[in-house]
Amino acid sequence: MAEAAPKADLRALNPATNEHFGPSFPEPSAAQIEAACAAAAAAFDIYRETDLETRAAFLEAIAAEIEALGDELIQTAMAETGLPQARITGERGRTCGQLRLFAQVVRRGDWIGARIDPALPERTPLPRADLRQRFIPLGPVVVFGASNFPLAFSTGGGDTASALAAGCPVIVKGHSAHPNTGAMVGSAIDKAIKTAGLPAGVFSILIGQQRTLGAGLVADPRVKAVGFTGSRAGGVAFMRIAAERREPIPVFAEMSSINPVVLMPAALAARAEALGTAFVGSLTMGAGQFCTNPGLIFALEGPDLDRFEAAAVAALTVAPPHVMLTPGIFGAYEQGVNQLLDRDGVKLLARGCVGDGVNQAVGALFSVDAETFQRDEVLSHEVFGSSSLIVRVKDAAQLATVLESLEGQLTATLQMDPADVEAARPLLPILERKAGRVLANGWPTGVEVSHAMVHGGPFPATSDPRSTSVGTRAIERFLRPVCYQDIPDALLPAALKADNPLGVRRAIDGVL
Numbered sequence: 001m002a003e004a005a006p007k008a009d010l011r012a013l014n015p016a017t018n019e020h021f022g023p024s025f026p027e028p029s030a031a032q033i034e035a036a037c038a039a040a041a042a043a044f045d046i047y048r049e050t051d052l053e054t055r056a057a058f059l060e061a062i063a064a065e066i067e068a069l070g071d072e073l074i075q076t077a078m079a080e081t082g083l084p085q086a087r088i089t090g091e092r093g094r095t096c097g098q099l100r101l102f103a104q105v106v107r108r109g110d111w112i113g114a115r116i117d118p119a120l121p122e123r124t125p126l127p128r129a130d131l132r133q134r135f136i137p138l139g140p141v142v143v144f145g146a147s148n149f150p151l152a153f154s155t156g157g158g159d160t161a162s163a164l165a166a167g168c169p170v171i172v173k174g175h176s177a178h179p180n181t182g183a184m185v186g187s188a189i190d191k192a193i194k195t196a197g198l199p200a201g202v203f204s205i206l207i208g209q210q211r212t213l214g215a216g217l218v219a220d221p222r223v224k225a226v227g228f229t230g231s232r233a234g235g236v237a238f239m240r241i242a243a244e245r246r247e248p249i250p251v252f253a254e255m256s257s258i259n260p261v262v263l264m265p266a267a268l269a270a271r272a273e274a275l276g277t278a279f280v281g282s283l284t285m286g287a288g289q290f291c292t293n294p295g296l297i298f299a300l301e302g303p304d305l306d307r308f309e310a311a312a313v314a315a316l317t318v319a320p321p322h323v324m325l326t327p328g329i330f331g332a333y334e335q336g337v338n339q340l341l342d343r344d345g346v347k348l349l350a351r352g353c354v355g356d357g358v359n360q361a362v363g364a365l366f367s368v369d370a371e372t373f374q375r376d377e378v379l380s381h382e383v384f385g386s387s388s389l390i391v392r393v394k395d396a397a398q399l400a401t402v403l404e405s406l407e408g409q410l411t412a413t414l415q416m417d418p419a420d421v422e423a424a425r426p427l428l429p430i431l432e433r434k435a436g437r438v439l440a441n442g443w444p445t446g447v448e449v450s451h452a453m454v455h456g457g458p459f460p461a462t463s464d465p466r467s468t469s470v471g472t473r474a475i476e477r478f479l480r481p482v483c484y485q486d487i488p489d490a491l492l493p494a495a496l497k498a499d500n501p502l503g504v505r506r507a508i509d510g511v512l
């Protein structure tokens with residue numbers, strides 16, 4: 001097979017104008033990939049044993065350095081993504097808040113998970129050894145940021161924050177859709193590294209667009225885990241590379257979700273119009289470029305659903321178009337919508353306003369009956385953007401069956417009134433099995449960064465349903481337990497020494 005022609009050096013593209021701007025980013029060479037992996041490996045043993053205060057202050061310094069980039073960062077991210085100022089400014093706040101939250105987690109030290117089962121030399125018939133456990137970080141982590149969150153899910157975003165909090169050096173594969181934003185945030189992290197006096201290999205960013213870059217990083221034997229947010233195809237490609245390595249490694253990929261919303265009968269009867277309008281608000285926000293976008297609505301057919309549809313149609317018809325992140329993402333959206341337009345049994349209810357700019361998504365709302373939905377697998381594929389499908393069900397039994405047929409999701413939502421509680425009860429176990437977050441009376445877009453948040457779920461929402469990519473539990477993905485048996489106190493890590501110099505919480509014989 002002929003080799004693909006080499007691509008021109010990467011330059012930023014403004015999706016609102018299709019014009020390139022800013023400097024060229026030459027593709028990182030094999031030697032640069034090698035150097036980043038070697039530096040991360042060399043930094044690991046030093047960084048993972050930094051004291052809690054140093055590591056926490058480092059995360060806070062990253063937040064401060066990102067803020068110090070000021071308006072130039074906001075303007076650059078806007079030009080590279082087409083996202084509006086308020087959104088990028090809010091995202092910067094979320095990014096820095098996330099780093100500061102992880103700093104608190106690091107200081108508290110609970111993540112170390114210290115456990116001590118003291119020796120029982122007199123126990124019969126066999127004595128017990130002294131057993132002490134703590135979590136240690138996995139090693140260098142490769143992070144693939146998302147195109148749709150150039151700050152909060154990218155270079156200095158959640159995966160980077162949680163991996164650094166755990167004590168893992170990070171190598172970011174900079175997203176080709178926002179190279180300048182990535183480079184600016186990378187330079188902020190470099191400054192924080194210098195301030196903290198840490199080895200340079202604690203963080204690096206390689207900005208490029210060749211498949212060999214990401215693939216080479218995931219295959220490198222010094223890399224011990226991967227964080228990814230993006231397409232199902234990309235996530236699955238990295239799962240495969242990671243599994244085929246001589247030493248397979250975990251991949252925490254957040255990929256594809258269509259986020260079912262169930263309109264329960266009493267709620268629908270009481271507030272069909274308000275629900276229809278609010279639904280379109282969530283669907284069209286940010287051109288629907290959220291993996292939490294409400295892509296599927298389920299409700300019993302009848303006049304209340306007709307009212308909901310009428311309100312949604314009225315709201316969508318006047319919804320303005322919005323430029324999408326990249327021409328590629330716009331093309332994929334158009335293809336997804338056109339595919340739905342061609343499907344047997346699928347009815348187009350409404351389109352949004354058409355604009356005169358390039359790469360502008362026009363919202364799309366469809367409806368289908370539950371039998372057709374269940375027969376046609378294509379109807380439950382994610383269309384990334386402001387497209388959604390209303391599935392009309394006949395009765396409660398069919399609703400349960402159709403929910404049971406769904407793939408794994410990041411979220412599942414119930415719009416419900418108090419009178420719906422008993423009808424919702426049997427649905428909850430199904431939704432728990434399908435999704436990482438179950439909501440009542442909200443819309444799934446907008447993920448809170450907190451301790452109890454789960455932004456995860458069964459495949460294909462993620463590659464590993466046991467964790468979350470948002471919230472403080474994300475640190476657990478990058479840790480593994482080690483048990484120290486009869487190790488002398490002088491050699492034990494500080495968290496496990498007899499006099500507990502770190503003052504961390506420890507479980508002694510299982511009791512905290």
Ligand SMILES: NC(=O)C1=CN([C@@H]2O[C@H](COP(=O)(O)OP(=O)(O)OC[C@H]3O[C@@H](n4cnc5c(N)ncnc54)[C@H](OP(=O)(O)O)[C@@H]3O)[C@@H](O)[C@H]2O)C=CC1
Pocket residue numbers: 144145146147148173174175176177208209210211212213214215229230231232233234235237254255256257290291328329332333384
């Ligand atoms: N689940 C979610 O949260 C999101 C899902 N998406 C989905 O992804 C689609 C494309 O968006 P995008 O953000 O570009 O996601 P991609 O999955 O295409 O890209 C994400 C990152 O992974 C890299 N990458 C992807 N596939 C490979 C591969 N096979 N080998 C090496 N590197 C790879 C990309 O490199 P490069 O920069 O060179 O392209 C990029 O850095 C959207 O249309 C949407 O369907 C998008 C954003 C968020």
Ligand SMILES: O=C(O)CCC(=O)C(=O)O
Pocket residue numbers: 146148149153229289290291292444445446447448455
């Ligand atoms: O809705 C959000 O705030 C986060 C969504 C998300 O994780 C994504 O779109 O990648």
